[in-house]
Amino acid sequence: MSVLKPFDLYVSYVEKEGQLLKLWCQLNRSSVELVERLISKFSPDFDKGFAIPHESTLSIGQVCCARYHDGVYYRARITSLSDLMKTQVSVLFIDYGNSEVVFVDDIRVLDSGVVQPLDSLPGQATEFYLAGVIPAIGDWNDESLQIIRQTICYAELQGVVLSQCGNKKLLNLLYQNQDFSRILIDSNIAAPIALQAQQAIIQALFTTPSFPSFNVPPPALSSTNRNIPSIRVTGQNVFPEVRSVLPPPNYRTVNPTNFPPPVRMNNPVPLPQHSGKSIFSSPLLDINSQHNVYVSHIEDGPSSFTVQLELNSSTLGSLMEKINSFTPCPFSQPLMPGTVCLGRFTEDKTLCRAVVMAVLGDRCKLYYVDFGNSEILPYSEIYNIPEEFVAPKVMALRFTLFALKDLGKITNDVKTMFNDIVSEKLVQLRVTPADGPPLKQYCELYTNGQNVKEMLLQSIKSIRQVESYDKLPLPIVGGHELALISFIKNPSDFYIQYEGNTDALNNVMTTLETHCETAPILQPKLFRVGMPCCALYSEDNQWYRAQILSIAPHAVNVHYIDYGNTDSVQYSMLKEISPSLVEILGAQAVRCCLKGFQSNHRDELTGMFEEMTLGKSLKMVVTGTGYMESETLVVELYDESISPPANIGSKLLIPDTIPTAQENENIQEAHPNVEGK
DSSP: OTTTHHHHHEEEEEEEEEEEEEEEEEHHHHHHHHHHHHHHHHHHHHTTTTTOGGGGOOTTTTEEEEETTSSOOOEEEEEEOOTEEEEEEEEEEETOOOOEEEEEGGGOOSSGGGGGGHHHSOOOEEEEEETTTTEEESSSSHHHHHEEEHHTTOOEEEEEEEEEETTEEEEEEEEEEEHHHHHHHHTTTTTOOOOHHHHHHHHHHHSSSOOOOOOOOOOOTTTTSSSSOOOTTTEEEOSSSSSSSOEEEEEEGGOGGGGGOOOOOOEEEEEEEOOOEEEOOOOOOOOTOEEEEEEESOOOOOOOEEEEEEHHHHHHHHHHHHHTSSSBBOOOOOOOOOOOEEEEEETTTEEEEEEEEEEEEEEEEEETTTTTOOOEGGGGGEEEHHHHHHHHSSEEEEEEEETTTGGGGGOOOHHHHHHHHHBEEEEEEEEEOSHHHHHOOOHHHHEEEEHHHHHHHHHHHHHTTOOOBEEEEEOOOOOOEEEEEEOOOOOOOOEEEEGHHHHHHHHHHHHHHOOOOOOOOGGGGGTTTTTTTEETTTTEEEEEEEEEEEEESSEEEEEETOOOOOOOOOOOEOOOHHHHHHSSOOOOOEEEEETOOOOOOOGGGHHHHHHHHHOOOEEEEEEEOSSSTOOOOOEEEEEETSSEEEHHHHHSSSSSOOOOOHHHHHHHHOTTTTTTO
């Protein structure tokens, strides 16, 4: 479609994107009806389970059919697999524009030759941005969006593309012979914005990170004006009542012939225009070109960052020197989103080129186009920018790491690792084709010859594959095992190891000792509760497999998972553990309670219990589970080294066997390390 040439359209969905209003429109209803007929043909087979995918076969960008809330199938594109563990995926309905989260069981794949026609037709929903309007205050709220949807959705209208920035089109929408943007402004639902200011916003989106919207509180409402404003056309309310629920995208029930004939206008109503300065221009780097760059700002880890070309260093330095060598002139007119300006950076009081991203009362949020960062400044620190400083192309270029999906979920740990790898360093950048939204460019980064994404993958692997140790399968009630006592708190709370696993544990300990000779210290910023690690035990200065229980300012409380005891250790006493050392053998310490002591802790018997059990091979009989926690075993222990075998619990419960305090001291002297390994 050409700019300024009217065309027919059918609005299928409306949503907000920052301060822009996005309209999803169908431009060819005949093609939409063809898609609907094809889906209707295959729906009976879909309902019988035909083409249900396995989770492992799904991929981002894959076109499929998805069942909506109304039970009807529509074509969709998978946009996210982040909820796949919940057997859910995020999809965009490509013929209508709305997005939903659906269950995998409601997905039908289109890779069969039988349904190939559905896959071959392009999506029928085209996105536009409504020209000339921004929210009246703050953000587009739900009430305003619902009113707008009620007014223009499911209607055949006409539109004119007033401007195009890349593949983003600003649309003048005509409703009942009037400019719909002017209708929203007159109804106090929207405020006017100059076309070139909107262009600047879109241009900034291409070179800047997207920012969260700001919810500015509305003015206090009196008891007489608490109704939501309604849209008015020539003094008449189009929809005096707003339905509380939007209809689903089941447009088969809509008969287009019931709508009034579309208005055909050769001279559309012009949008209000405001004077303003030129917009900044941003260079696009050629695909496969290579550059030395500095990462000047990281907004969202590898998902969104800005770089400066090394070859522009002197140009930027000269430009900054000129900007800061003259006396700036304050603005004498209201600022609007998209206004180009100079802002005085708070940290060093340097004037920098900027664009207004949001107006917040007497302050504005600015984006510094040559550095990539942003901040909120008072009106007094924002100045007019001379035209000579607008002409140079912006120096901060927004990028996303190519094939980001390979990294899986981008956690805070991943963002921190990315920051550590590239911050304040000269790195090499190779521009790649886009594999996501075209609002930014995509690249591979290299430092010292290493691919940054591959470095992240290795670090992620070492973290994600060690989420937790496997737990040993518990014996059934009535089952018995040969056991060794590894740690005793009291007869009600102690840990055992299965004697049959002794050799395997010894092998792990040997491997662990070698691993810890070269393993890096675990960085505190990566600490998290439940994290596997290697921990040094202060009593014998040996390394053991451990798990973080809690984190304090200077120490970490750990659980030695093969023995059962806990300790508070300094940060420097923790090292990274390899995935193989986590996976090779489950946690060997099994928590137990001696039968008869479930509600009878008898701490005074601990010394005697240690004397009777430590260093001995004991027969353990499981009599129950669930004491204190679900996986604590209630057991009987038998010493079979004597004849007849002694039931240790029964001997402890005989009154005349309770040791005196002096006997307890003697036991402690004989076994000074009973709480050790």
